[in-house]
Amino acid sequence: MLRTMPNLNLAARRLYSTARPPRVLVTGSLGQLGTTMVNTLRAKFGSENVVASDIKKPALEQRSTGPFVYADVLNYRAMEQVVVDYGIDWIVHFSAILSAAGERNPALGLNVNINGFQNVLDLAKNHGLRLLSPSTMGAFGPTTPKDETPDLTIMRPNTIYGISKVHMELLGEYYTEKFGVDFRSLRYPGIISADSPPGGGTTDYAVDIFHSALKENRYSCFLKSDTRLPMAYIDDCIVGTMQLLEAPQEALTQRVYNVHACAFSPEELTAEIRRHHSDDFAIEYRPDFRQAIADTWPRTMADEAARRDWGWNPLYGTTDIVRIMLEKLRPVYAANASSNAATSSLIPDITTPAAVVAN
Ligand SMILES: NC(=O)C1=CN([C@@H]2O[C@H](COP(=O)(O)OP(=O)(O)OC[C@H]3O[C@@H](n4cnc5c(N)ncnc54)[C@H](O)[C@@H]3O)[C@@H](O)[C@H]2O)C=CC1
Numbered sequence: 001m002l003r004t005m006p007n008l009n010l011a012a013r014r015l016y017s018t019a020r021p022p023r024v025l026v027t028g029s030l031g032q033l034g035t036t037m038v039n040t041l042r043a044k045f046g047s048e049n050v051v052a053s054d055i056k057k058p059a060l061e062q063r064s065t066g067p068f069v070y071a072d073v074l075n076y077r078a079m080e081q082v083v084v085d086y087g088i089d090w091i092v093h094f095s096a097i098l099s100a101a102g103e104r105n106p107a108l109g110l111n112v113n114i115n116g117f118q119n120v121l122d123l124a125k126n127h128g129l130r131l132l133s134p135s136t137m138g139a140f141g142p143t144t145p146k147d148e149t150p151d152l153t154i155m156r157p158n159t160i161y162g163i164s165k166v167h168m169e170l171l172g173e174y175y176t177e178k179f180g181v182d183f184r185s186l187r188y189p190g191i192i193s194a195d196s197p198p199g200g201g202t203t204d205y206a207v208d209i210f211h212s213a214l215k216e217n218r219y220s221c222f223l224k225s226d227t228r229l230p231m232a233y234i235d236d237c238i239v240g241t242m243q244l245l246e247a248p249q250e251a252l253t254q255r256v257y258n259v260h261a262c263a264f265s266p267e268e269l270t271a272e273i274r275r276h277h278s279d280d281f282a283i284e285y286r287p288d289f290r291q292a293i294a295d296t297w298p299r300t301m302a303d304e305a306a307r308r309d310w311g312w313n314p315l316y317g318t319t320d321i322v323r324i325m326l327e328k329l330r331p332v333y334a335a336n337a338s339s340n341a342a343t344s345s346l347i348p349d350i351t352t353p354a355a356v357v358a359n
Pocket residue numbers: 027028029030031032033034053054055056071072073074093094095096097098112116133134135136137187188189190191192197198199200201203
C-alpha cells in the first residue's frame with residue numbers, strides 16, 4: 001500500500017511502501033477510547049493488522065471490521081498466546097479501571113491497573129514489543145501545583161487510580177532503562193466523545209451532560225459548578241496517541257508526557273451549551289464523592305515537551321467541543337424521540353464509593 005507522503009522522494013516512498021505495517025494489539029478496545037483507536041489504527045495499518053480485545057462481548061459492527069479476541073489482561077499466558085498467534089509488534093494498552101470506579105472497587109482497580117499492566121509490560125519485555133499505555137491527569141494529587149502543572153512535579157495522588165497510574169509510569173520507565181523496553185505514555189485530561197460512553201471516571205459528567213441536555217433539557221451534575229478541569233476532544237486524543245505511538249525513539253526525551261487541550265468548569269460548559277442549544281437548559285449541582293477526586297487534580301497542564309518532541313497540537317477548544325457534541329448527538333435523540341425509545345444516562349451508575357456502600 002502506497003500512502004501519501006509529500007515530503008519523501010520516490011525511492012524513499014518505494015522503500016516505505018514495501019515495509020510491513022506493525023501488527024498492533026489493543027487491550028480494553030470496547031471502552032470509551034478503544035473503539036475510536038481501533039478504527040484509526042485499522043485505517044492506517046490495515047484491518048487485519050489490528051487485533052481488538054476486551055473481556056466484554058463486542059457488538060456485531062465491532063466484530064465485523066477486523067479481528068477481535070477475548071483477552072483478560074490478568075492472564076499472562078492467554079495474552080501471550082494472542083501475541084504469538086498474531087505476531088504482535090505493538091500493544092496499545094487501554095484496559096483500566098478509572099477513577100470513580102476504582103474508588104468504588106479498590107481491589108479491582110489495583111488488580112487490573114497494576115497486575116494487568118505488569119503482564120503487558122512483561123509481554124513487551126519478553127517479546128520485544130513497543131508498549132503504549134496512557135496515564136492521566138489523575139496521576140497528580142492534592143499537593144501538586146494546580147496550574148500549568150509540569151511533567152515533573154510532586155506526584156502523591158490519593159486515589160487508587162492515581163496511585164496505580166504513578167506505579168505504571170515509574171515501572172514503565174524502569175523497564176525502559178533496565179531492559180530496553182520501548183514504553184511510551186501520555187497523561188490524558190478528561191476525554192469527550194459522542195461515539196462511546198465513558199467508563200466510570202470523574203470527568204464523565206462532561207459527556208453525560210450533552211445526552212441529558214438533548215433528552216430532557218436539564219442535568220444534575222455530580223461536581224460543583226466551579227470545578228475547572230483539563231479536557232480534550234476525542235479526535236485530539238487519538239491523533240496525539242498515534243503521533244506518540246509512531247514517533248521515532250530518538251525523538252523522545254522522556255517516556256511520559258503531559259498533554260493539554262482546554263479546561264472548563266461545569267458552569268462554563270453549561271454557558272456554552274445554553275448558547276448552542278437552548279437558553280433555558282437547566283442545571284443543578286449535587287456534588288458526590290467524585291468532587292473530592294476532582295479537587296486533587298490540576299486545572300491546567302504544561303505540555304511543551306509533547307509539542308516539541310512529537311508534535312502534540314490539539315485543535316479543539318471548549319466551543320468546538322460543544323458544537324460538535326451537539327451536532328453529532330442531535331440526530332440520535334431526534335431518532336429516539338420519533339421512535340419513542342427510552343434513553344437513560346450513558347455513564348455507569350457510580351454514586352457511592354465502596355467505603356460508603358460497606359457502611
Ligand atoms: N476516558 C478518559 O477520559 C481518560 C482515559 N484515560 C486512560 O485511557 C485508557 C482507556 O480509557 P477508557 O477507554 O476511557 O476506559 P474505559 O473504562 O471506557 O474502558 C476500559 C476497558 O477495559 C476493559 N477491561 C477491564 N478489565 C479488564 C481485564 N481484566 N482485561 C481486559 N480488559 C479489561 C473494560 O471492559 C473496558 O472496555 C485507560 O488507561 C485510562 O486510564 C486517561 C485519562 C482520561
